[in-house]
Amino acid sequence: MDFELDQELLALKESVQKLVQEKVAPRAGELDEIGGYPWDIKEAFAENRILAIPFPSEYGGTGGKALPMAIAVEEISKASCSVAMMLSGQCLGSAAITIAGTEEQKQQFLPDLAKGKTLAAYGLTEPDAGSDVASLQTTAVRDGDDYVVTGSKRFITYGDIADVMTLFVKTVDPATKEKKVSCLVAERGTGWIVSKLEHKIGIKGSTTTELFLDELRVPVKNLLGKEGDGFKIAMQVLDKTRTSIAAQAVGMAQGALDCAVQFAREHLQNGKPIGRKQGIQMKLADMEMKTEAARFLTYMAADKYDRHDPDRGRYSACAKAYASDLAMEVIGGAIQVLGEYGYTKKYPVERMFRDAKVQQIYEGTNEIQRIVIARSLLGKGF
Ligand code: COS
Numbered sequence: 395m396d397f398e399l400d401q402e403l404l405a406l407k408e409s410v411q412k413l414v415q416e417k418v419a420p421r422a423g424e425l426d427e428i429g430g431y432p433w434d435i436k437e438a439f440a441e442n443r444i445l446a447i448p449f450p451s452e453y454g455g456t457g458g459k460a461l462p463m464a465i466a467v468e469e470i471s472k473a474s475c476s477v478a479m480m481l482s483g484q485c486l487g488s489a490a491i492t493i494a495g496t497e498e499q500k501q502q503f504l505p506d507l508a509k510g511k512t513l514a515a516y517g518l519t520e521p522d523a524g525s526d527v528a529s530l531q532t533t534a535v536r537d538g539d540d541y542v543v544t545g546s547k548r549f550i551t552y553g554d555i556a557d558v559m560t561l562f563v564k565t566v567d568p569a570t571k572e573k574k575v576s577c578l579v580a581e582r583g584t585g586w587i588v589s590k591l592e593h594k595i596g597i598k599g600s601t602t603t604e605l606f607l608d609e610l611r612v613p614v615k616n617l618l619g620k621e622g623d624g625f626k627i628a629m630q631v632l633d634k635t636r637t638s639i640a641a642q643a644v645g646m647a648q649g650a651l652d653c654a655v656q657f658a659r660e661h662l663q664n665g666k667p668i669g670r671k672q673g674i675q676m677k678l679a680d681m682e683m684k685t686e687a688a689r690f691l692t693y694m695a696a697d698k699y700d701r702h703d704p705d706r707g708r709y710s711a712c713a714k715a716y717a718s719d720l721a722m723e724v725i726g727g728a729i730q731v732l733g734e735y736g737y738t739k740k741y742p743v744e745r746m747f748r749d750a751k752v753q754q755i756y757e758g759t760n761e762i763q764r765i766v767i768a769r770s771l772l773g774k775g776f
Pocket of ligand 1: 516518519524525526527528625626629630632633707756757758759762765766
């Protein structure tokens with residue numbers, strides 16, 4: 395057992411840190427103010443192969459492993475969770491193809507995604523189907539060589555700018571008339587309409603959309619796996635990507651802790667730094683302990699995913715729920731250390747506090763994570 399990152403991961407961490415300092419940190423506050431997608435940062439990420447991290451090397455990626463993803467996402471999130479979403483979203487939107495695609499489907503979609511020439515979205519959630527995936531209503535009906543898809547999707551990250559969307563639908567078995575969850579790869583320009591851009595509390599530098607699917611045509615050859623495989627594909631994707639959400643939370647907790655430590659060193663009261671007060675020291679120590687614990691749980695979950703551990707889904711749920719609950723606590727603690735300053739836009743902790751709330755919600759609420767964890771402990775039938 396070795397708790398140190400190997401040379402390759404350390405080099406990745408350093409190169410992402412450098413890029414974040416140059417390109418992301420100076421823009422983080424402005425992105426929160428104006429919203430939208432930072433295309434210039436996307437170009438820098440594409441050039442520096444950051445967007446290639448989610449993809450296997452055979453398809454132009456850097457390996458497609460969860461642990462390097464977690465390390466890169468953590469580093470970006472220290473400065474801006476909105477920008478980290480760019481990488482997390484590319485992984486989430488494409489993972490179904492990596493996991494369940496045929497060789498031909500992978501060759502068709504993955505190389506351009508790995509180059510950052512195209513962007514991906516994950517079309518699962520609907521207005522009436524969030525936590526309960528099986529109750530989704532969007533329907534795909536066969537018409538010759540196409541499926542014709544009708545329905546709507548809600549809270550879809552990058553639905554407005556994605557070129558491909560792994561889209562979860564119900565197909566109808568012609569023999570039994572039974573409706574089954576299936577996964578299609580839909581392409582831009584085939585009939586998905588952005589009906590709304592959400593106004594959110596945080597992660598304002600990433601777009602969240604409502605989509606209206608109006609007779610969207612998807613070639614039958616874009617079906618991933620078989621009809622009826624969609625539910626399991628959706629769950630397998632989330633087993634991987636929840637480690638990336640945990641990494642967002644760890645990155646923000648660390649960013650907030652760093653800010654609180656610096657403030658405690660520099661901010662004077664009665665001529666002495668507030669860091670000399672034990673009340674402040676206790677808070678900083680708690681924040682450090684919890685952030686480290688969340689980081690190691692996140693790295694372990696990602697490593698277990700990469701090793702195909704049979705309990706990888708449970709570990710990624712543990713990491714996602716623990717790290718995101720803890721991030722709210724740590725960032726709230728950082729605001730408390732900064733006092734009124736922390737409540738203003740002069741410091742990034744107020745933005746982090748707003749950005750960190752969503753990790754307790756998206757990719758399955760933390761209540762759902764606890765169900766996943768408990769069922770995994772109890773076994774089939776619970
Ligand atoms: N990998 C592979 N298969 C899985 C799986 C996983 N991680 N999780 C479940 N399955 C399989 C089960 O083994 C079961 O297979 P069989 O029918 O062959 O027995 C099937 O899928 C159904 O599983 P289950 O009965 O557990 O499904 P539920 O409808 O009870 O739902 C939860 C389970 C609630 C855990 C699931 O719907 C979930 O994770 N929801 C949250 C979705 C989410 O994260 N939404 C956010 C969207 S992305 S922003």
